Amino acid sequence: MGKQPKWALAAVGVVAVAGITAAVVIATGGDQAEAQAAPPAVSGVQLAQAPDEAEPDALQANATDVTAAAKSRSVSLILEYKVTKTCTVHPNYPKDGVIGNDIDWQIAPTDIVAWRYNVNSTWSMISDKKYRNSKHPWWGFVHRDCLGTSVGGEHFPTPTSHYPAGEPVPQRILEGRSAVEADHYRTVVFRVAEGHVTNDHRAVKTMGTLRDAANRFVIGNVFGGWHVHSTDQHDHGWTKVYVPNAKRWGWVQDIHLA
Numbered sequence: 001m002g003k004q005p006k007w008a009l010a011a012v013g014v015v016a017v018a019g020i021t022a023a024v025v026i027a028t029g030g031d032q033a034e035a036q037a038a039p040p041a042v043s044g045v046q047l048a049q050a051p052d053e054a055e056p057d058a059l060q061a062n063a064t065d066v067t068a069a070a071k072s073r074s075v076s077l078i079l080e081y082k083v084t085k086t087c088t089v090h091p092n093y094p095k096d097g098v099i100g101n102d103i104d105w106q107i108a109p110t111d112i113v114a115w116r117y118n119v120n121s122t123w124s125m126i127s128d129k130k131y132r133n134s135k136h137p138w139w140g141f142v143h144r145d146c147l148g149t150s151v152g153g154e155h156f157p158t159p160t161s162h163y164p165a166g167e168p169v170p171q172r173i174l175e176g177r178s179a180v181e182a183d184h185y186r187t188v189v190f191r192v193a194e195g196h197v198t199n200d201h202r203a204v205k206t207m208g209t210l211r212d213a214a215n216r217f218v219i220g221n222v223f224g225g226w227h228v229h230s231t232d233q234h235d236h237g238w239t240k241v242y243v244p245n246a247k248r249w250g251w252v253q254d255i256h257l258a
Contacts, residue, residue, distance in 0.1 A: 074155065074159035075155055075156055075157065075158065075159055075179050075184075076154035076155045076156045076163070077156065077176075077177040077178065077179060078114040078116070078127060078177075079114060079115065079150060079151075079154050079156060079163055079177065080112050080113065080114050080129065080150070080151040080154070081112070081113055081114070081115050081147050081148055081149065081150055081151065081169060082109070082112065082147075082148035082149055082150075082151065083107045083108060083109050083110075083111045083112070083113060083146060083147065083148055084109065084145065084146055084147065084148045085108075085109065085146060086106055086107070086108045086109070087106065087107055087142050087143055087146035088102075088105065088106055088142070089105040089106065089107055089126070089128060089140040089141065089142045090102070090103075090105070090140055090141045090142075091103065091105070091137045091139075091140050091141075091220070091221040091223075092141070092210075092220040092221060092245075092246040092247075092248070093119065093123065093141055093219070093220060093246070093248065094123070094141060095247065097247050098245065098246055098247055099245040099246075100223065100245060103137075105128075105136075105137070105140060107126075107128055107142065107146065111128065111129065111130060112129045112130075112151060113126040113127060113128055113129060113142075113147070114126060114127040114129065115147060115169050115170075116139075116176050116177075116217065116218065117172070117174060117175060117176035117188050117217065118144060118169070118170070118171070118172060118173050118174070118175075119141065119173070119174065119190060120173060120174075121144070121173075122143060122144060123141045123142070123143065123144065124141070124142055124143075124144045124147060124169065125139065125140070125141055125176075125217075125218060125219075126139070126140060126141075126142050126147070127139050128140065135207070137207060137221045137223075139209055139218040139221060140221070144169065147169045149165070149166045149167055149168055150163060150164065150165055150166060150167040150168075151165060152164050152165025152166065152167070153165070156177065156184070157177075157184040170185075172185060174187060174188040174190055175187055175188065176188055176217055186217075188212055188217045188219070189212040189213065189217075189219075190212065190219055191249070192212055192213075192219070192240070192248070192249040192250050192251070193249070194242070194249055195231030195232070195233050195240040195241075195242070195249070196231050196232050196233070197229045197230070197231055197242065198230060198231060198232050199229070199230040200229045200230075201227050201229075202227060202228050202229070202230040202241070202257055202258065203225075203226075203227055203257070203258035204222045204223065204224055204225065204226040204227065204228060204252075204256055204257060204258070205224055205256055205257065205258050206224045206255070206256045207221065207222065207223050207224055207256070208221070208222050208252055208253055208255070208256035209221055209222075209252075209253075210222055210241075210243060210246065210248060210250035210251070210252055211238070211250055211251040211252075212250060212251070213235075213251055214235035214236055214237070214238035214251050215236070215238060215251075215253075216251075219248065219250050220243065220246045220248050220250060221246075222243055222245075222246070222252055222256060224256075226243070226245050227244070228241040228242060228243050228244070228252065228257070229241060229242035229243075229244070230257065234254075235251070237253060237254050237255070238251045238252065238253050238254065239251065239252060239254055239257065241257075
């Protein structure tokens with residue numbers, strides 16, 4: 001058996017911890033703007049609203065399908081930026097109690113990343129171009145001061161416009177580029193409403209993204225070998241879950257769940 005990358009070992013190494021789901025308590029550490037409640041037994045239903053601005057994992061797993069989907073969209077929403085310095089990237093939002101979040105993932109000035117949104121004054125969600133459509137996670141959180149200026153050339157905000165090079169990352173907080181809003185930005189629901197848990201030990205089969213709604217903004221990642229609290233809320237192939245290892249509610253595509 002070949003040597004496993006640290007991110008894969010970290011994912012497997014938390015299985016035992018993930019299994020202790022019945023009495024999980026959520027830490028409120030990390031950035032003071034980020035707080036999460038412990039998973040309740042029942043909560044109101046909140047279904048996803050509209051299509052995401054990033055492809056679902058079922059498409060991300062196939063580079064050809066990703067290219068086809070991108071061509072079918074007339075406005076680019078995942079715009080690329082340069083990197084100012086070597087920085088660590090985390091697959092889930094860094095705060096107390098998050099497990100398997102230090103996986104030796106770095107970006108450097110030779111890399112190109114896509115900016116998705118700013119969580120707060122410290123952290124941004126990015127997509128690391130060198131890992132896209134690979135077995136390594138490519139959506140993650142990085143310090144905002146690691147991001148440089150735009151590469152430019154994408155069709156945004158209109159199908160006929162070209163985004164300029166040399167533009168800084170937007171200053172907006174919890175807003176990402178969108179094709180469905182008049183101002184071309186949409187709010188990220190970083191703290192997803194709780195749901196009614198029907199299975200508090202559902203296995204995760206494969207790596208996938210955690211979203212703020214079905215097929216919408218990425219707010220974290222799940223890994224094979226983890227367990228989640230699955231709810232009775234489903235939307236077009238996505239299920240609302242609570243992820244103990246990430247200390248976060250969100251939506252996972254069903255293809256990743258046992």
